[in-house]
Amino acid sequence: MTQSRHYVLAAGGTGGHMIPAHALAEELMRRGHRVALVTDDRGARIPGLFDGVQVHVLPAGRLSGGPIGWLKALRKIFLGRAMALRLYETFRPSAVIGFGGYPALPALMAAQRDRIPTLVHEQNAVLGRVNRLVAGKVDAIATAYDQIDRLAKAHREKTHLVGNPVRDEVLALREQPYPALGEDGIFRVLVTGGSQGATVLSRVVPDGLGMLPEHFRRRLQVTQQCRAEDIEEVRGRYASLGIPADLATYITDMSDKLAWSHLVIARAGASTIAELTAAGRPAILVPLPSATDDHQTANAREMAKAGGARMIAQRNFTAVELAKQMQKLGLEPEALANAAARARAVGRPNAARDLADLVERTGRDLGSDPLPARNNVLSPAASGAFA
Template sequence: MSNGRHYVLAAGGTGGHMVPAAALAAELTARGHHVALVSDARGVRFPDLFDDIATHVLPAGRFSGGPLGWLKAGRQMVAGRRMAIQLYRGFKPAAVIGFGGYPAFPALAAAFHLKIPTIVHEQNAVLGRVNRLVAGKVDAIATSYGDVERMKPAHLGKVHLVGNPVRTSVLELRDRPYPVLDEDGIFRVLVTGGSQGASVLSQVVPDGLAMLPVHFRRRMQVTHQARVEDIDMVRQKYAAHDIPAEIATYLPDMPERLAWAHVVIARAGASTIAELTAAGRPAILVPLPSATDDHQTANTREISAAGGARTIRQDQFTATELAKQMQKLGLDTLALANAAARAKDCGRPHAARDLADLVEGIDSPRVPLPPALVREAA
């Protein structure tokens, strides 16, 4: 593309924000555009996501800790906005795209000041705090779900359903068949609590898997991502139940692990759901109860209603309940394959493409915007 434009992506420093931002960066770069990332110190150090992208750290505090904390955060936001304005005057972005998280706010505020077109992308099924704060000012709101809580009726006219972009290595799994589970074959289970692990999964899952029918337990192979402090405990539990298990704090080859799995037991973060539905893998989901606005529970509704997953509240997550829900999900070949297909039906594999189309169209009348999602206000 000879007339490539400049775009700024602004995202908080967690995987849930950074992964879709990286997927969009790759798509825009492939189209001949130039991309810069604005984040916090965590975000610019994310491994392998933005190696070829110019990155900038902006100060952005969280509004917590009482009046003194609010004052400090306000000062950081003002400083971040000032730095973003300086960046934009040199880089001259055609649009600024926010992915949520406090570091996105000063970048968007600077764009409002300079009258640069803006878009926010919401990964979860509940509109996040920063995105709620700016929703009235941005030009478009891209969503990952057809029904997003905390969205004001006045903003529905600029909502565009695109899905949640995932890494190419995960998207490629969509073209690979669900692994055949022969009667005497290995039954593979992947357990992951996200980038930080989840102690509750380490405490419950080994005992729950041990309660499954004997013919499954004897041929089970588990890969379990656990926190450092839980490693020894998890290893001892699986050994006591005579269940072969690989335990690690970090799985660098997660896409391949996902391809290998018959069932996934996981938290319900936005990226996890997006990857499960992209690849088509049935799951047992345990939403993080402390997640802001309980957004992880909201994230599970679509895939659970479709039959691609079972959801267990953390306060009800016991070994007995896990074993029961695993059997309801289906432990025979046909039932598991059916659940995998239902999970896959919830995927939106063209999310990066559709979001890039929206970005290109926001500042150019030559490229029509995708039609806004039309929904009745709740």
């Protein structure tokens, strides 16, 4: 076993940032290391992640809103940087790893001030804003895709393709066969819009499934994530169509739902793509058009090109188009199983291992230091310092 070290992971509070950070934390702890998480209020509230890891909430300003907004953001960033410096005095990390999102910025700035090695992991196929800001100063850049847009040529020598880490329970699905699908058997559809849901899926998917031929529609069984404001309307629509549907605002047992799914209809967030390709599940992907730098369309490129997914731009995502694509896939079990195999072929199952290897190579030895109290969530309104 390698010598035990301390690592700080810094991630913005969305599933796309938090899930790969969680997967890395699990791998590092398996290797005997200690891990702390820096995030925002949203990240600290996501259920099922970072159990047994000390969590610190930092203020993080978003650089938007004109000069006044920038000044407010800078104040928060430097307050977060000061709090991170106090954490490093006691925790003494061997490296700080950023996963994008504005909460990662003050943690990385503090590490660079203390000359602590830093890395960033980019989950998307377009380098994000915070990662672009720090790319020139970090020691290494880990990526999830071979083709990364907005990555400067000057930084490619320190760039390493590792993939996007997923949770252990999702990775375990890779060893299970794609669920058998007979011509008259139940056809299970999983619909997910990412950690925040997606109104367009709630609006289009029930109507699209309702347009399928009756013999196909009778076979459907749907699990769908919806926004809270949409869920009752969607429930009523499925009931009127006679389609069994299990609806929730947040799917906590995603690995179980993926395990029995024959087809997934989803946004093209980084974690969604990583989980689909790790498990080997075919998909109809509807990239979020307002995503920064249109990164969801870029995320879907590899899986769609390989034949593991069909990508539909949101402007073209209608009930008629969905019904057409569903029939092309669902009425040919061999085509669906082939798409599942193609999705699996572009997965990178060793992402957590490879990223942990990179972290260990980049980090420095500092010896064993006393740890602050575990599971200690602090906000700027608390003591003002890490304890």
